[in-house]
Amino acid sequence: MRSWAASADIDNHRFEYLTLSPLGLEVRGSYKGEKYMASEMSVALETAGGLIPLQGGGGSQNSKEHTFDSSWYTETPIDVSAATAVIVNGTRIPVK
Numbered sequence: 001m002r003s004w005a006a007s008a009d010i011d012n013h014r015f016e017y018l019t020l021s022p023l024g025l026e027v028r029g030s031y032k033g034e035k036y037m038a039s040e041m042s043v044a045l046e047t048a049g050g051l052i053p054l055q056g057g058g059g060s061q062n063s064k065e066h067t068f069d070s071s072w073y074t075e076t077p078i079d080v081s082a083a084t085a086v087i088v089n090g091t092r093i094p095v096k
Contacts, residue, residue, distance in 0.1 A: 002080055004096035010088050013038050013068070020045070020080050020095065024054055024073035031068060036061045038070045045078060046085040046092070052078060 001021045008015040012035075017028040025043065039057035052074060059070035086093045 006093055008093045010091045022077040026071045028069050031066050038068050041089050043072045044087045045083050046087055047082045
């Protein structure tokens with residue numbers, strides 16, 4: 001498992017804390033405005049062998065504080081050590 005802090009702004013959402021495990025990705029962050037859209041974002045994992053699309057986007061949000069906790073999963077377990085970045089709606093977030 002790998003966890004790291006980030007400051008990636010994507011479509012009015014700030015991805016602040018990411019955790020990557022063999023089963024997928026969990027993100028905690030915040031958003032601007034009234035519309036929470038993290039669950040609708042396209043997410044993939046970048047590896048030397050190519051992109052692995054992640055499914056899901058479920059989670060929770062706090063509309064008063066404009067925060068969210070979302071997760072995406074893989075069809076089969078992944079080798080976390082092979083991950084180089086998370087791609088969200090075309091924006092690359094390097095794995096640390």
